[in-house]
Amino acid sequence: MDELRPNSQRAKNAIALIWVVMITCVITLILEIIQLLVSYEIIPEEYISENTSFIIASIAGYTAILTFLALIASAITFIQWFRRAYYNLEKKMNKLEYSNGWAAGAWFIAIINLFVPYRIMKELYIKTDQYLLLNSKEPYTERLKTDYVKGWWTIWIFSLIFGSISFRIEWSFSSIDTGSNLFLSVINSAIETTLCIITIIIIEDYNKAEKLLFETEEKEDSSIEKAL
Numbered sequence: 001m002d003e004l005r006p007n008s009q010r011a012k013n014a015i016a017l018i019w020v021v022m023i024t025c026v027i028t029l030i031l032e033i034i035q036l037l038v039s040y041e042i043i044p045e046e047y048i049s050e051n052t053s054f055i056i057a058s059i060a061g062y063t064a065i066l067t068f069l070a071l072i073a074s075a076i077t078f079i080q081w082f083r084r085a086y087y088n089l090e091k092k093m094n095k096l097e098y099s100n101g102w103a104a105g106a107w108f109i110a111i112i113n114l115f116v117p118y119r120i121m122k123e124l125y126i127k128t129d130q131y132l133l134l135n136s137k138e139p140y141t142e143r144l145k146t147d148y149v150k151g152w153w154t155i156w157i158f159s160l161i162f163g164s165i166s167f168r169i170e171w172s173f174s175s176i177d178t179g180s181n182l183f184l185s186v187i188n189s190a191i192e193t194t195l196c197i198i199t200i201i202i203i204e205d206y207n208k209a210e211k212l213l214f215e216t217e218e219k220e221d222s223s224i225e226k227a228l
Contacts, residue, residue, distance in 0.1 A: 010081040017074035022196035029189040
């Protein structure tokens with residue numbers, strides 16, 4: 001059997017970049033809330049000077065650029081981690097529902113990307129849990145639960161749908177007022193922030209279990225050496 005490939009660093013890279021995305025989303029959310037309150041005159045416009053408005057607009061612009069770049073980088077590192085995790089499980093279980101190439105490619109194929117990544121993540125959780133339950137030499141108490149996976153994918157799908165709808169509303173209907181646009185943006189930023197949080201939980205949760213796969217492999221290898 002081929003050796004498992006290290007994946008902890010990939011997990012750390014993905015988590016670090018998702019943190020960057022989450023921080024930018026929180027900053028955007030705060031700025032959008034301020035603008036929304038001004039738009040609905042909850043905060044009087046005279047309380048916001050021209051300099052303050054310029055600073056808010058500048059921060060919003062730079063944050064949007066940083067968010068875009070961080071999203072691309074986090075997507076790349078997440079898929080790298082995801083594929084490596086599926087590869088390692090494949091080496092333990094021999095037969096999985098998909099090849100490890102699907103763990104990367106499925107994200108880029110329309111329609112398929114709505115369910116295959118979820119099925120792969122769910123399989124990672126279920127089969128890793130089953131394997132460790134039977135083979136782990138270390139106490140396996142923090143078992144993997146697919147509840148996280150269901151919540152993660154539900155929020156992901158909801159973010160896609162809501163993001164698409166809000167984008168169409170903002171750009172297709174010129175009659176919609178600024179306050180309504182900002183309200184949609186606030187909701188979208190809140191959803192993206194929540195998605196970042198649960199994605200970090202997912203990676204950290206599975207990473208703990210994956211480390212036990214390596215420890216199991218090392219003990220299996222050492223047992224074989226002793227037997228020889």
